[in-house]
Amino acid sequence: MNINDKIKHVAIIMDGNGRWAQNRCRPRVWGHIRGSSIVSDIVEEADDLGLHALTLYAFSTENWSRPLGEVTTLFNLLKKFLLKERRKILKNRVRFKVIGDVSNLPLPTRELINKLEKETKDFKGLKLSFAFGYGGRNEMINAVNKWAQSNPERPFSEEDMEANLYQPDLGDVDLLIRTGGDQRISNFLLWQMAYAELFFTPTKWPDFTREEFRGIIYQVSGRERRFGTIGATESLDESCLLARKNLEELNQIYR
Numbered sequence: 066m067n068i069n070d071k072i073k074h075v076a077i078i079m080d081g082n083g084r085w086a087q088n089r090c091r092p093r094v095w096g097h098i099r100g101s102s103i104v105s106d107i108v109e110e111a112d113d114l115g116l117h118a119l120t121l122y123a124f125s126t127e128n129w130s131r132p133l134g135e136v137t138t139l140f141n142l143l144k145k146f147l148l149k150e151r152r153k154i155l156k157n158r159v160r161f162k163v164i165g166d167v168s169n170l171p172l173p174t175r176e177l178i179n180k181l182e183k184e185t186k187d188f189k190g191l192k193l194s195f196a197f198g199y200g201g202r203n204e205m206i207n208a209v210n211k212w213a214q215s216n217p218e219r220p221f222s223e224e225d226m227e228a229n230l231y232q233p234d235l236g237d238v239d240l241l242i243r244t245g246g247d248q249r250i251s252n253f254l255l256w257q258m259a260y261a262e263l264f265f266t267p268t269k270w271p272d273f274t275r276e277e278f279r280g281i282i283y284q285v286s287g288r289e290r291r292f293g294t295i296g297a298t299e300s301l302d303e304s305c306l307l308a309r310k311n312l313e314e315l316n317q318i319y320r
């Protein structure tokens with residue numbers, strides 16, 4: 066089975082850092098520090114698996130309402146990641162992008178993001194996106210407004226929406242993984258997840274491993290994705306019809 070036929074774009078809600086730390090009687094930020102240290106491994110695994118795109122939810126629009134200390138730690142961890150992973154990203158020809166509103170991030174971090182995005186924009190390797198200051202509703206509102214500015218007359222279409230999303234060529238999500246045990250979407254990639262397979266694992270993000278990631282990809286790639294068609298059940302129906310026809314013929318003969 067070639068997993069890449071079915072799963073090209075994986076999105077992950079990296080949840081459970083705070084609880085992971087609290088379970089160990091540590092402050093929540095400790096969980097974020099541990100959580101950010103495994104991101105590099107998961108990116109590498111996505112690359113090894115030949116995925117086309119990996120989108121990681123790192124900070125939502127709703128996360129702005131967390132205590133300032135926690136928010137600042139998350140900003141610092143993003144900056145550290147950018148500094149530490151730069152060389153590897155360039156070496157592996159990964160196309161890096163941040164989606165979301167980063168206007169409130171400190172200037173040096175924004176500069177690092179811009180620089181890495183520019184340097185990697187033509188790379189053909191894994192499309193790695195960090196959703197930071199990201200909200201699915203914001204993304205859609207932003208897309209509609211962007212479009213409306215230049216098209217006052219024409220009705221808005223699905224293609225228009227796609228062309229105006231934060232990253233138009235990212236494509237639909239094939240698989241959403243959420244760690245941490247909760248089973249919800251939390252305002253992530255609302256448009257792109259219309260037909261995503263969903264996988265919720267109780268593992269808290271700092272304990273998530275390459276092996277679990279790979280296992281999930283293989284498990285989900287065995288699922289039948291029907292996209293509204295009747296797929297494999299069609300042949301089942303046909304065989305039922307055939308069996309019924311045979312029965313009717315038999316009934317005729319033995320009447």
Ligand code: IPE
Pocket residue numbers: 079080081082083084085123124125128139245
């Ligand atoms: C996910 O972990 C990281 C972010 C939301 C930034 P949480 O901080 O939400 O951890 P839990 O869900 O409270 O355990």
Ligand code: IPE
Pocket residue numbers: 078079080081122123124125127128247249251
């Ligand atoms: C979702 O996790 C956002 C990120 C992982 C970045 P949250 O912990 O913020 O989501 P809720 O509050 O449980 O929905």
Ligand code: MG
Pocket residue numbers: 080081082245
């Ligand atoms: Mg959470």
